[in-house]
Amino acid sequence: MEIKLYDTMTRKVKRIAPTDEKRFRFYCCGLTVYGPAHIGNFRTFTLQDVLRRILKISGLNPYHIRNITDVDDKTIRQSESKGKSLKKITEKWTDIFHADCQELNMLPPHKEPKASEHIPQQIKLISTLLNKGCAYQAKDGSIYFKISTFPDYGKLTQLDRVELKTQTDANDNHQNLADEYEKETVADFSLWKARKANDGNNYWVSPWGEGRPGWHLECSAMSMEYLGESFDLHGGGIDLCFPHHENEIAQSEMATGIKPFSKHWFHSAHLIVDGKKMSKSLGNMYTLEEIKLKGYTAMALRYLLISGHYRQPLNFTFNGIDAAQSAINKLETFIYEMLSNIKMIKEDFISLQLETSTDDWGYLDKAWEALINDLNTPACLGNIFSALNKISSANLTTNEITSNLKALAHITYALGLDPFSKEQKTVLVPNEIRKLAEERWLAKNSKDFIKADKFRDEIQAEGWQVHDGKDTYKLVPL
RNA sequence: GGCGCGGUAGCCAAGUGGUAAGGCCGGAGUCUGCAAAACUCCUAUACGCCGGUUCGAUUCCGGCCCGCGCCUCCA
Numbered sequence A: 001m002e003i004k005l006y007d008t009m010t011r012k013v014k015r016i017a018p019t020d021e022k023r024f025r026f027y028c029c030g031l032t033v034y035g036p037a038h039i040g041n042f043r044t045f046t047l048q049d050v051l052r053r054i055l056k057i058s059g060l061n062p063y064h065i066r067n068i069t070d071v072d073d074k075t076i077r078q079s080e081s082k083g084k085s086l087k088k089i090t091e092k093w094t095d096i097f098h099a100d101c102q103e104l105n106m107l108p109p110h111k112e113p114k115a116s117e118h119i120p121q122q123i124k125l126i127s128t129l130l131n132k133g134c135a136y137q138a139k140d141g142s143i144y145f146k147i148s149t150f151p152d153y154g155k156l157t158q159l160d161r162v163e164l165k166t167q168t169d170a171n172d173n174h175q176n177l178a179d180e181y182e183k184e185t186v187a188d189f190s191l192w193k194a195r196k197a198n199d200g201n202n203y204w205v206s207p208w209g210e211g212r213p214g215w216h217l218e219c220s221a222m223s224m225e226y227l228g229e230s231f232d233l234h235g236g237g238i239d240l241c242f243p244h245h246e247n248e249i250a251q252s253e254m255a256t257g258i259k260p261f262s263k264h265w266f267h268s269a270h271l272i273v274d275g276k277k278m279s280k281s282l283g284n285m286y287t288l289e290e291i292k293l294k295g296y297t298a299m300a301l302r303y304l305l306i307s308g309h310y311r312q313p314l315n316f317t318f319n320g321i322d323a324a325q326s327a328i329n330k331l332e333t334f335i336y337e338m339l340s341n342i343k344m345i346k347e348d349f350i351s352l353q354l355e356t357s358t359d360d361w362g363y364l365d366k367a368w369e370a371l372i373n374d375l376n377t378p379a380c381l382g383n384i385f386s387a388l389n390k391i392s393s394a395n396l397t398t399n400e401i402t403s404n405l406k407a408l409a410h411i412t413y414a415l416g417l418d419p420f421s422k423e424q425k426t427v428l429v430p431n432e433i434r435k436l437a438e439e440r441w442l443a444k445n446s447k448d449f450i451k452a453d454k455f456r457d458e459i460q461a462e463g464w465q466v467h468d469g470k471d472t473y474k475l476v477p478l
Numbered sequence B: 001g002g003c004g005c006g007g008u009a010g011c012c013a014a015g016u017g018g019u020a021a022g023g024c025c026g027g028a029g030u031c032u033g034c035a036a037a038a039c040u041c042c043u044a045u046a047c048g049c050c051g052g053u054u055c056g057a058u059u060c061c062g063g064c065c066c067g068c069g070c071c072u073c074c075a
Helices: A039-057 A073-082 A086-103 A119-131 A162-169 A174-180 A215-227 A238-256 A288-293 A298-305 A318-341 A346-354 A362-372 A377-393 A398-415 A431-445 A449-461
Strands: A003-007 A012-016 A024-032 A062-069 A135-137 A143-145 A189-194 A204-206 A209-213 A233-237 A265-268 A271-273 A314-316 A464-468 A473-477
Touching (some): A003 A039, A024 A039, A024 A215, A039 A233, A039 A265, A039 A288, A039 A362, A039 A398, A062 A086, A062 A215, A073 A086, A119 A135, A119 A189, A119 A204, A119 A209, A119 A215, A143 A238, A189 A215, A209 A215, A215 A238, A238 A265, A288 A298, A314 A318, A318 A346, A318 A377, A346 A398, A377 A398, A431 A464, A449 A464
Parallel strands (some): A024 A233, A233 A265
Antiparallel strands (some): A003 A012, A135 A143, A143 A189, A189 A209, A204 A209, A464 A473
């Protein structure tokens, strides 16, 4: 069983496998905690989560590190403007992030290092780079990486002309920019930022004076700390290719002398909203909370996020999440029915999901093949529904149903789709709606249908629908 | 300008050198106080345009049109 995945560096679909045969070590650039994560962040993290789940099912023993960036301009600015400590601010957003991740059924990384807790490692890395002559201190005390010392600079994004560009630009308007930051050339990036007045008390002491590490450095320092100087895969959003990952490669490979820093680069394309890039000014940066307030489940969002191929931009629309909600509902209902047909319960399914390896995919074979072939989640979903159609039309024995159910358990585990999300209270029903629904239910049970229908109309006017069951009812958004 | 991506039915989205998965929507039926939900069935002559290669291209090559991303700290 081979897992194949596109590698940004070589621009080819390559087989991925652990170097040391023991575990597959991978690092993902995580969130900067200065606000709630948006659904675009979650697209990237969800795809990484699916990759991890596939690795696990394949027996490749994934070891997943994802950092938290809790020291940077934005977090410090917020801390200063709110008059709260950096720690307090970043912990608040980190907690919210964790809660969101859990609702989206994402496995927590094995380690989730914070930049602020790895300052010594970063300082050490800077020392190494200074000793090797590929970094320098500017007049203001900041330390910069000198990209001209790294001939491979730009190899990930194939920006061979970066250095050339900076040299030519030095003669025109960018010269000023370089001067402003006291860099030798514009493309040099900071490893250490000297303390400034508006940093408040957010600084650390280093051999080069007070200050704080630059953004790119933390990922190099922390990935090396937990995964070693060279590891199996590095992931992140497509926007991180340049300059973040180029810079990571430069500083890491120069510091250790070991190539490659990462054997494989995994980048996911962006989520766009209504055909436009998400941005605060357009007001189209949705959070999970906002999606839930509109009546969708976290699972519907997860489904939507994996319903397009990771190397393709995905356009988020409410039309799309409607479709996702319907599809995930259908899948959940199917599994529920299948379970009751063979007198199994939810817990049985969950224990099937936890048996992580299988060689019998039944009708789900194509769904699995799609996943291990460059993480083709949309093809996987299509093949799941094809399989469901086959299962329901074929005359299967109990044994056959059981084995297909087992395969379904594995494939839903791989995608991280929790088939019992309906039972969770992931849909936030406003209290006034719940109250109306209660009253309607009472009226209906006392056969006062006129009154009951009136309540139903009111509920519908508020954007909710009542689904009557035998003994109870459900509220779903229109 | 540099690097890169895409244009498949009303919407979303796979895929293949030999006439195209799946989901949503839509329609009909079953069920039910009525609805909805659920279930069953049905439905679409969809591959941006123009050339080329080929017995045959949506799939390969070239050109064009349109849309989009990155190019210094944004997943």
